[in-house]
Amino acid sequence: MVTFGHDGARLAVLPETARGILEEIMKTRAREYKSDFARRYVAEGEAKGEARAILLLLAARGIEVPESVRVRISETTDLSLLDSWVRRAGSVESVEELLDPR
Known part of the structure; x- marks a missing residue:
């Protein structure tokens, strides 16, 4: 049986050509x-x-992350702030430097 997408919707009832077209549309x-x-x-x-x-990047780099900072990072919903932290996590030497707004 053919399935499509993450939800596993069944497309087996469609003719093969229609199924192929639909799959291409959904991909793009x-x-x-x-x-x-x-x-x-x-x-x-x-x-x-x-x-x-x-958090994974900091851990991979061996940078200690106190629980209070882990909570702060995990509870942040500001995507632009998170983006800046992701970019900086590869080069900072400490979590204090990461969180410093500069």
Whole structure:
């Protein structure tokens, strides 16, 4: 049985040509979430992913992250701030330097 996408929707009932066209459209089409509900949860997921990346990068570099800083990073929802921390996490020598707004 053929499945498509992350939700495992079944496309086996479609003719092969139609299924192929639909799969190509879905691969290339930008998905824009219309509802505030969906946008909020997508943004939360992005923030959690960025926070996780920061903490993993710091850990990989052997930089100690106190629990209070771990919580602060994990609870931050400002994507532009998280982006700046991700960029800086590769070069800072301490979490204090990371969090310094300069």
